[in-house]
Amino acid sequence: xxxxxxxxxxxxxxxxxxxxxxxxxxxxxxxxxxxxxxxxxxxxxxxxxxxxxxxxxxxxxxxxxxxxxxxxxxxxxxxx
Numbered sequence: 001x002x003x004x005x006x007x008x009x010x011x012x013x014x015x016x017x018x019x020x021x022x023x024x025x026x027x028x029x030x031x032x033x034x035x036x037x038x039x040x041x042x043x044x045x046x047x048x049x050x051x052x053x054x055x056x057x058x059x060x061x062x063x064x065x066x067x068x069x070x071x072x073x074x075x076x077x078x079x080x
Contacts, residue, residue: 032053033050
């Protein structure tokens with residue numbers, strides 16, 4: 001029997017965030033599962049399964065928010 005291949009999808013449900021301040025920040029993605037999920041690629045539970053509940057999917061990922069060019073111009077007293 002030929003079964004169609006299924007693709008994993010992810011959706012993000014979040015209200016809009018407030019604008020971040022200029023400077024350094026970090027971001028971490030978490031996944032929340034209702035039940036344990038195993039990838040089917042092996043039999044070692046620690047290597048191939050995620051537990052039910054909330055688990056970090058990434059580590060802290062640093063990024064920096066830069067000022068908009070027009071904000072820099074206003075701060076420096078320059079006009080457009």
